[in-house]
Amino acid sequence: xxxxxxxxxxxxxxxxxxxxxxxxxxxxxxxxxxxxxxxxxxxxxxxxxxxxxxxxxxxxxxxxxxxxxxxxxxxxxxxxxxxxxxxxxxxxxxxxxxxxxxxxxxxxxxxxxxxxxxxxxxxxxxxxxxxxxxxxxxxxxxxxxxxxxxxxxxxxxxxxxxxxxxxxxxxxxxxxxxxxxxxxxxxxxxxxxxxxxxxxxxxxxxxxxxxxxxxxxxxxxxxxxxxxxxxxxxxxxxxxxxxxxxxxxxxxxxxxxxxxxxxxxxxxxxxxxxxxxxxxxxxxxxxxxxxxxxxxxxxxxxxxxxxxxxxxxxxxxxxxxxxxxxxxxxxxxxxxxxxxxxxxxxxxxxxxx
Amino acid sequence: xxxxxxxxxxxxxxxxxxxxxxxxxxxxxxxxxxxxxxxxxxxxxxxxxxxxxxxxxxxxxxxxxxxxxxxxxxxxxxxxxxxxxxxxxxxxxxxxxxxxxxxxxxxxxxxxxxxxxxxxxxxxxxxxxxxxxxxxxxxxxxxxxxxxxxxxxxxxxxxxxxxxxxxxxxxxxxxxxxxxxxxxxxxxxxxxxxxxxxxxxxxxxxxxxxxxxxxxxxxxxxxxxxxxxxxxxxxxxxxxxxxxxxxxxxxxxxxxxxxxxxxxxxxxxxxxxxxxxxxxxxxxxxxxxxxxxxxxxxxxxxxxxxxxxxxxxxxxxxxxxxxxxxxxxxxxxxxxxxxxxxxxxxxxxxxxx
Numbered sequence: 001x002x003x004x005x006x007x008x009x010x011x012x013x014x015x016x017x018x019x020x021x022x023x024x025x026x027x028x029x030x031x032x033x034x035x036x037x038x039x040x041x042x043x044x045x046x047x048x049x050x051x052x053x054x055x056x057x058x059x060x061x062x063x064x065x066x067x068x069x070x071x072x073x074x075x076x077x078x079x080x081x082x083x084x085x086x087x088x089x090x091x092x093x094x095x096x097x098x099x100x101x102x103x104x105x106x107x108x109x110x111x112x113x114x115x116x117x118x119x120x121x122x123x124x125x126x127x128x129x130x131x132x133x134x135x136x137x138x139x140x141x142x143x144x145x146x147x148x149x150x151x152x153x154x155x156x157x158x159x160x161x162x163x164x165x166x167x168x169x170x171x172x173x174x175x176x177x178x179x180x181x182x183x184x185x186x187x188x189x190x191x192x193x194x195x196x197x198x199x200x201x202x203x204x205x206x207x208x209x210x211x212x213x214x215x216x217x218x219x220x221x222x223x224x225x226x227x228x229x230x231x232x233x234x235x236x237x238x239x240x241x242x243x244x245x246x247x248x249x250x251x252x253x254x255x256x257x258x259x260x261x262x263x264x265x266x267x268x269x270x271x272x273x274x275x276x277x278x279x280x281x282x283x284x285x286x287x288x289x290x291x292x293x294x295x296x297x298x299x300x301x302x303x304x305x306x307x308x309x310x311x312x313x314x315x316x317x318x319x320x321x322x323x324x325x326x327x328x329x330x331x332x333x334x335x336x337x338x339x340x341x342x343x344x345x346x347x348x349x350x351x352x353x
Numbered sequence: 354x355x356x357x358x359x360x361x362x363x364x365x366x367x368x369x370x371x372x373x374x375x376x377x378x379x380x381x382x383x384x385x386x387x388x389x390x391x392x393x394x395x396x397x398x399x400x401x402x403x404x405x406x407x408x409x410x411x412x413x414x415x416x417x418x419x420x421x422x423x424x425x426x427x428x429x430x431x432x433x434x435x436x437x438x439x440x441x442x443x444x445x446x447x448x449x450x451x452x453x454x455x456x457x458x459x460x461x462x463x464x465x466x467x468x469x470x471x472x473x474x475x476x477x478x479x480x481x482x483x484x485x486x487x488x489x490x491x492x493x494x495x496x497x498x499x500x501x502x503x504x505x506x507x508x509x510x511x512x513x514x515x516x517x518x519x520x521x522x523x524x525x526x527x528x529x530x531x532x533x534x535x536x537x538x539x540x541x542x543x544x545x546x547x548x549x550x551x552x553x554x555x556x557x558x559x560x561x562x563x564x565x566x567x568x569x570x571x572x573x574x575x576x577x578x579x580x581x582x583x584x585x586x587x588x589x590x591x592x593x594x595x596x597x598x599x600x601x602x603x604x605x606x607x608x609x610x611x612x613x614x615x616x617x618x619x620x621x622x623x624x625x626x627x628x629x630x631x632x633x634x635x636x637x638x639x640x641x642x643x644x645x646x647x648x649x650x651x652x653x654x655x656x657x658x659x660x661x662x663x664x665x666x667x668x669x670x671x672x673x674x675x676x677x678x679x680x681x682x683x684x685x686x687x688x689x690x691x692x693x694x695x696x697x698x699x700x701x702x703x704x705x706x
Contacts, residue, residue, distance in 0.1 A: 014462060018466055018476045019475060021475035036441060039391075039395045044394070048477065048494060049444070050479060050492055052448065058484065091403040106370070116371075121374075122377070123372075125403065129488075131407050133484060135448065139444060139490075139492035
């Protein structure tokens with residue numbers, strides 16, 4: 001089931017030759033960051049993750065150096081949030097093109113520092129090289145207290161699906177930026193949900209960030225846990241206002257803002273019904289409001305209320321699109337619109353593979 | 354004094370805006386890996402480092418995928434060795450060009466795994482992206498027992514300078530690879546000196562790996578510690594046999610194999626005279642032999658016996674060359690030969706700035 005997704009197949013090919021550390025607590029795909037026992041004398045586990053910003057820069061999606069620096073930190077901090085870790089710091093490896101302007105470099109570094117400030121964390125070190133294209137790699141380090149880490153594994157049918165915040169702004173930003181609109185760019189500056197994440201260990205049954213968009217996240221959780229997800233009738237009220245506005249302006253069906261693969265870096269997490277009160281109390285204490293989004297189903301499929309009917313999404317087709325279009329954004333959007341048209345026609349007859 | 358080196362200036366510019374974590378034990382430049390307190394309940398410190406392989410691939414210096422994978426691990430493990438840390442694992446972020454051959458990818462991954470096996474460590478995770486050129490970033494994680502880490506700081510005049518192994522093979526490899534020779538390539542497959550490093554905490558007064566070659570390493574230690582180094586009369590006997598052979602074949606002065614910036618990944622370390630016996634006993638127990646190379650001097654200069662005279666090297670000029678030639682290897686070698694000619698002429702009159 002994992003291998004229906006091209007990206008999962010590829011990761012499998014890359015990691016097949018690797019042996020696993022006996023100190024590592026998670027297996028491939030099972031958590032957003034790697035969880036490692038650091039020392040026998042400590043009650044904390046170590047969380048570590050690495051993520052590079054490459055295609056986003058090459059495609060022109062990120063062309064503001066401050067945003068590039070900001071995202072290098074945030075995508076990695078978001079992985080720490082998704083496992084319930086408190087950040088210790090980040091290492092940043094930069095590849096700069098020859099003649100990269102001084103002013104852009106200063107903005108890039110400021111974006112890194114601003115994101116660290118926002119997360120209460122620090123740059124610990126890094127490396128710099130020169131190459132053909134600008135690209136940045138972050139490697140973030142965190143600590144998991146009392147060895148209670150969050151993973152993608154463990155949701156059960158009947159569990160409630162929540163988001164830490166409104167959805168769709170990542171894809172709205174990508175659309176406004178890349179689809180040649182005359183609209184002003186959407187404001188996009190996600191913040192890793194570290195504060196929110198503190199309410200989740202011991203309460204959430206599974207957790208994953210939406211770095212690849214909502215549908216890719218639900219699809220991966222579905223494949224890992226052999227369950228499905230159904231969104232609530234009112235799911236559209238959880239769209240970010242800017243995302244709604246853009247969907248109206250572009251006349252695209254709002255659910256496509258969940259389908260695209262440029263994420264909003266919220267956490268999607270599940271909670272057993274009997275833990276819901278506990279979650280809400282803890283969230284209130286930490287000054288945030290979980291957004292209820294749907295529930296976990298027995299059937300391994302992703303269902304969405306659309307025009308008064310429950311439709312089943314072919315999420316493998318939707319996810320694999322991103323691997324198949326070779327960076328051709330217009331083609332990507334067109335293919336998503338084709339899927340939408342099929343959905344509108346076939347409605348509930350449409351069955352995922 | 355640090356700023357006489359273009360690379361140090363650049364690192365300063367990059368890091369000037371960054372705030373330092375109160376949990377971090379080292380300052381910029383002061384150690385090969387970052388040292389961080391992980392948790393108050395642990396007696397171990399965390400060591401973490403990141404290094405990318407970019408220019409070496411772009412220049413064609415590394416064109417064997419197995420070597421590229423191997424080096425991605427080893428350059429990072431070497432940093433751990435230089436701080437006296439035991440490796441916990443490594444994360445690898447790969448940027449692959451479109452259409453990268455399957456077979457090359459398999460060799461690349463095998464090189465990563467083989468290097469991990471050689472170091473007794475593991476790939477913990479990673480990230481993959483597609484870009485214009487192949488490049489790999491490793492981020493290695495280690496533990497420092499009893500909080501006793503090695504740093505670049507602390508050598509005193511009179512201390513003895515040692516290497517963990519023979520020198521010059523990194524530059525010999527680069528020369529055989531890039532200078533268009535008809536000679537067979539030099540065998541180059543460095544192994545991080547993790548075993549050797551176990552003998553050093555509490556014994557060595559300073560330690561740094563030769564990732565940028567011997568002279569760059571001594572120059573950096575000189576600037577950090579406000580001391581100098583003088584190599585022993587017999588320093589040439591510490592050249593790697595393959596390096597000696599290549600120097601003969603190319604008719605280049607052997608000391609240039611210490612001057613180039615492609616390192617052999619040995620550790621250079623210093624030991625106070627009164628700790629020397631302790632070092633040798635510990636090394637013997639760990640089955641290795643430290644190579645005595647020279648000693649620490651009061652005057653902040655790098656001195657080398659050459660043709661029966663002690664010459665002083667202009668190490669800032671030698672190091673900055675690498676930043677100034679823009680990847681033009683032939684020009685780099687020519688400039689080094691010019692420096693050598695000046696040295697031979699001026700001999701002991703030649704004074705470093």
